[in-house]
Amino acid sequence: MQPMNDGYTARAVAAGSDSPPNGGLGVSLAFLALIMLPLLIASYPLVSAGLLAGGIAVVALGRSIARHVDRGTVRKISLPGLGTVEYRFTRS
Numbered sequence: 001m002q003p004m005n006d007g008y009t010a011r012a013v014a015a016g017s018d019s020p021p022n023g024g025l026g027v028s029l030a031f032l033a034l035i036m037l038p039l040l041i042a043s044y045p046l047v048s049a050g051l052l053a054g055g056i057a058v059v060a061l062g063r064s065i066a067r068h069v070d071r072g073t074v075r076k077i078s079l080p081g082l083g084t085v086e087y088r089f090t091r092s
Helices: 010-014 024-043 045-067
Strands: 069-079 083-090
């Protein structure tokens, strides 16, 4: 009978179990979102449909506004502590 050592061997511990996985935090969060998204959609179908419709409406409104932007009238405002902000006037 062999003694139990909680499943860890000296080689596994020496191999760097303290080091993070190669993917990093961004990959872990993306994987978690990929797993959780279908579960949330299945749990809250009306909220998901509303968010999808709202997202499509925002994209459509943004494209509509972008067609009316006069690309030659770029203005800049320098805000102390925040940096420079560029804005454009739309045609009426």
